Amino acid sequence: xxAGSLCRPxxxxxxxLALVLLVSAVGQLGSQGAPPVGLTVLSRDGRRTLAVxxxxxxxxxxxxxxxxxxxxxxxxxxGAMTVSYKxxxxxxxxxxTIASVAGRMISxxxxxxxxxxRLLVPVEFISRAVASIYDARVDLRRAAxxxxxxxxxxxxxxxxxxxxxxxTRLVIDLTPxxxxxxxxxxxxxxxxxxxxxxxxxxxxxxxxxxxxxxxxIDAVAIGIDLGPRYGSYRxxxxxxxxxxxxxxxxxxxxxxxxxxxxxxxxxxxALDLPAFGQxxxxxxxxxxxxxxxxxxxxxxxxxxLREKQLTLAVARRLKTLLENRLGLRVLMTRDEDRAVSFDxxxxxxxxxxxxxxxxxxxxxxxxxAASGASVxxxxxxxxxxxxxxxxxxxxxxxxxGLRDIEIxxxxxxxxxxxxxxxxxxxxxxxxxxxxxxxxxxxxARAPLRVLASANMPAVLVELGYLSNRxxxxxxxxxxFQTTIVQALVDALVRFRDARSAGDSGDR
Amino acid sequence: MxxxxxxxxxxxxxxxxxxxxxxxxxxxxxxxxxxWWASGGSSPTVATEQNMPPEPERKIKARLFxxxxxxxxxxxVEHEVPYGADVVxxxxxxxxxxxxxxxxxxxSAIPAGTKLRAVFVTGSAAYxxxxxxxxxxxxxxxxxxxxxxxxVVSAITANLPAVSAVQILVDGKxxxxxxxxxxxxxxxxxxxxxxx
Numbered sequence: 001x002x003a004g005s006l007c008r009p010x011x012x013x014x015x016x017l018a019l020v021l022l023v024s025a026v027g028q029l030g031s032q033g034a035p036p037v038g039l040t041v042l043s044r045d046g047r048r049t050l051a052v053x054x055x056x057x058x059x060x061x062x063x064x065x066x067x068x069x070x071x072x073x074x075x076x077x078x079g080a081m082t083v084s085y086k087x088x089x090x091x092x093x094x095x096x097t098i099a100s101v102a103g104r105m106i107s108x109x110x111x112x113x114x115x116x117x118r119l120l121v122p123v124e125f126i127s128r129a130v131a132s133i134y135d136a137r138v139d140l141r142r143a144a145x146x147x148x149x150x151x152x153x154x155x156x157x158x159x160x161x162x163x164x165x166x167x168t169r170l171v172i173d174l175t176p177x178x179x180x181x182x183x184x185x186x187x188x189x190x191x192x193x194x195x196x197x198x199x200x201x202x203x204x205x206x207x208x209x210x211x212x213x214x215x216x217i218d219a220v221a222i223g224i225d226l227g228p229r230y231g232s233y234r235x236x237x238x239x240x241x242x243x244x245x246x247x248x249x250x251x252x253x254x255x256x257x258x259x260x261x262x263x264x265x266x267x268x269x270a271l272d273l274p275a276f277g278q279x280x281x282x283x284x285x286x287x288x289x290x291x292x293x294x295x296x297x298x299x300x301x302x303x304x305l306r307e308k309q310l311t312l313a314v315a316r317r318l319k320t321l322l323e324n325r326l327g328l329r330v331l332m333t334r335d336e337d338r339a340v341s342f343d344x345x346x347x348x349x350x351x352x353x354x355x356x357x358x359x360x361x362x363x364x365x366x367x368x369a370a371s372g373a374s375v376x377x378x379x380x381x382x383x384x385x386x387x388x389x390x391x392x393x394x395x396x397x398x399x400x401g402l403r404d405i406e407i408x409x410x411x412x413x414x415x416x417x418x419x420x421x422x423x424x425x426x427x428x429x430x431x432x433x434x435x436x437x438x439x440x441x442x443x444a445r446a447p448l449r450v451l452a453s454a455n456m457p458a459v460l461v462e463l464g465y466l467s468n469r470x471x472x473x474x475x476x477x478x479x480f481q482t483t484i485v486q487a488l489v490d491a492l493v494r495f496r497d498a499r500s501a502g503d504s505g506d507r
Numbered sequence: 508m509x510x511x512x513x514x515x516x517x518x519x520x521x522x523x524x525x526x527x528x529x530x531x532x533x534x535x536x537x538x539x540x541x542x543w544w545a546s547g548g549s550s551p552t553v554a555t556e557q558n559m560p561p562e563p564e565r566k567i568k569a570r571l572f573x574x575x576x577x578x579x580x581x582x583x584v585e586h587e588v589p590y591g592a593d594v595v596x597x598x599x600x601x602x603x604x605x606x607x608x609x610x611x612x613x614x615s616a617i618p619a620g621t622k623l624r625a626v627f628v629t630g631s632a633a634y635x636x637x638x639x640x641x642x643x644x645x646x647x648x649x650x651x652x653x654x655x656x657x658x659v660v661s662a663i664t665a666n667l668p669a670v671s672a673v674q675i676l677v678d679g680k681x682x683x684x685x686x687x688x689x690x691x692x693x694x695x696x697x698x699x700x701x702x703x
Contacts, residue, residue: 292687299647299686307647342683361688364648366614367578376649381672381696411692441579446653449683449690460688462649 039123041069042197043136043149047219050147052123058110060120070130070138070149081112081119088133092121099125101132144199153178155193157200157222161211164249165324168210170224172246177239180246189224189233190217191248198222210250226250234327236284240353249327283496285329286322287349289359289450290315291460294339299364301472308337310475311360314463317485318358325489326496346453350413356424356492357458359450362475363439364467371468372439373432373484375425376460378414378452379445386415413455420457424495428461431491436484437464437471457495461488565590567597569666571605572658572702574614579650580703581657583665584613594669598626598633605662606637616654618644624679628670632694633663636676642685649688656689657701664697672696 036059039050048069052059067074067083075082083090092099097108106128113120123140126147131138136150148154155178162169172191174180179194200222202214209229217223231253238245290311292298298307312334319330331352333345349357363374380386392404408416429442439462451458463484464471474480567590570583588604591597602623609615620640627634637659645655660673672694676682684691 296687297647361649364646364651365578366574366616366646366651366654367576370578370650379698381693439579440577446649446688447690447695448649448688449692450688452690460649465648467646467648 041147059123063119063121085133090129101129141199152196154197167251170248174244177244192221283355285354287331287354287357288315289333291361293334299466301466307362342450350455357454359460363462363465371465371471372437374439374442374462375428376444377421377425413453417457425459427494428491431487569601572661581701616658631671633670633673639678645686647686652686652689
């Protein structure tokens with residue numbers, strides 16, 4: 001049995017008609033719901049569709065259609081089908097789920113089914129059997145209804161929609177890394193990717209003020225339909241290990257925002273995309289560590305204010321302000337009252353390649369008069385010795401070339417960042433001066449457990465003394481917390497500007 | 508029993524005597540001589556002390572550390588503590604005095620009720636094992652935690668030149684920290700900044 005080419009319109013029409021009949025026949029056999037969407041087969045030759053039918057929750061494709069697409073020859077002999085391609089063969093029968101592929105046994109989720117004179121095989125036949133004997137790579141992506149043949153660039157795109165206090169955030173991840181281009185055309189933004197196709201399932205969107213919906217414009221572009229409140233957008237792109245991470249904020253018109261207006265969009269705009277493996281130099285991601293939590297209450301004031309509650313309240317305020325005013329990505333080591341180990345706090349920050357780690361605490365003193373904020377950075381007992389042994393090791397990097405890296409024990413990672421942490425600590429103290437009362441010794445170094453493994457500039461901020469009754473009352477007020485958070489954000493802005501202006505960033 | 512003759516009893520007596528003499532010789536060979544050799548060879552002064560009748564009143568002056576007036580540092584105060592023949596005994600005597608509640612107006616940074624469980628010294632590092640009260644009775648702030656830690660570290664390093672770093676253990680175990688800030692995973696050297 002040989003199958004005709006599907007490229008001819010008449011054949012395609014007939015096949016389609018046959019399939020409609022088949023699906024309705026199969027529907028009577030016991031399947032429920034709408035007929036499944038067909039698969040799109042992408043190759044260098046173009047796009048073809050492959051009809052899919054569903055029997056008892058299992059998706060099937062017609063063997064003759066698959067054979068036509070992949071130029072396979074099919075021969076039937078005493079109940080067994082032999083499918084061959086360039087001397088390699090697949091043997092399968094309708095009475096078992098096992099098939100022989102180039103002499104090796106594979107299993108299919110269901111037996112092949114005979115229907116209307118055609119043989120239907122489970123869709124997994126493509127990935128498990130055909131892929132093994134075919135010349136080019138065959139990749140079945142069921143969620144996106146795609147079969148990718150050959151070396152095409154078809155990144156997986158995941159999109160999540162979050163609401164901001166004023167605006168809407170789209171977080172788009174592309175695996176493997178893929179360069180995006182963003183442009184505004186009338187009532188929508190077009191997000192175009194440098195790829196052959198996209199493996200994407202668009203999330204359902206509830207139409208709202210900033211975002212009306214998401215849609216496919218073509219094979220490599222997504223349309224973002226804007227809502228009536230939309231005024232401008234702000235975007236940032238990060239190249240992480242194996243993916244591109246794009247954050248796109250849809251914001252109100254500049255008149256609606258009190259803080260610094262985002263840059264006006266200038267379509268079409270190639271996004272600021274660093275080369276793969278190159279580090280970014282500006283401040284994008286900040287980790288806020290609310291000290292203590294869960295059974296570890298930290299210090300307790302005389303009127304009952306607990307350190308773990310205070311640090312979480314301030315952390316939440318700081319997060320909101322950093323996201324809204326600076327558009328930063330903010331990671332919280334905890335956003336509820338729970339215990340988090342020291343190592344998990346820094347691991348979150350390290351694994352997400354945060355640019356800063358900010359640990360919030362409140363102090364106590366045995367002398368009730370002590371009051372004021374201070375900023376602490378790491379000290380290591382054997383710091384001088386560790387620094388002396390920091391010799392660069394040359395390693396090959398992905399994509400070719402060599403790179404010098406310094407190898408540091410993970411529990412001493414902070415050693416490499418002590419100078420930058422010191423710079424940040426100084427900026428925070430300067431920003432506090434005149435606004436937030438300072439301790440008599442506002443800058444200090446100590447062997448701090450939570451900062452030791454932070455692979456980025458890291459400071460521990462003591463907001464004030466809970467052992468001082470007056471200060472405890474002050475720390476609990478909205479006004480004071482707002483002032484502290486404002487001062488911290490100002491310090492981070494100075495740190496960011498110093499980073500992008502002076503040094504290229506040694507991260 | 509009754510069937511055992513005189514020769515039998517004699518054999519048992521000789522065997523017992525042999526065992527006693529043998530173990531005595533073994534003790535002398537493996538414990539006594541090395542001890543005598545070590546104490547006699549390396550520190551003759553200590554050996555002399557061992558031979559003399561103990562002097563119950565013998566004391567030395569040690570510097571102990573208490574919280575300064577502003578609460579932000581440690582101040583050294585001289586105290587008499589019992590003399591210890593070796594570094595471990597001396598360290599123990601100093602720590603007992605440092606941990607004991609001080610008389611007014613001195614304020615100790617070590618929580619009341621904390622007990623000294625054990626002291627070990629290996630090389631230049633001392634390991635001070637404190638009871639759980641040092642954690643449960645702690646006020647919790649990073650300043651107080653540093654004062655607690657460096658009271659213990661300074662009391663040892665300031666008085667015993669042979670020890671340069673101290674690691675605090677709690678209830679016999681290594682801990683991350685006492686109150687969530689100071690890293691106690693390795694022996695800490697003294698930090699002179701804390702002492703005024």
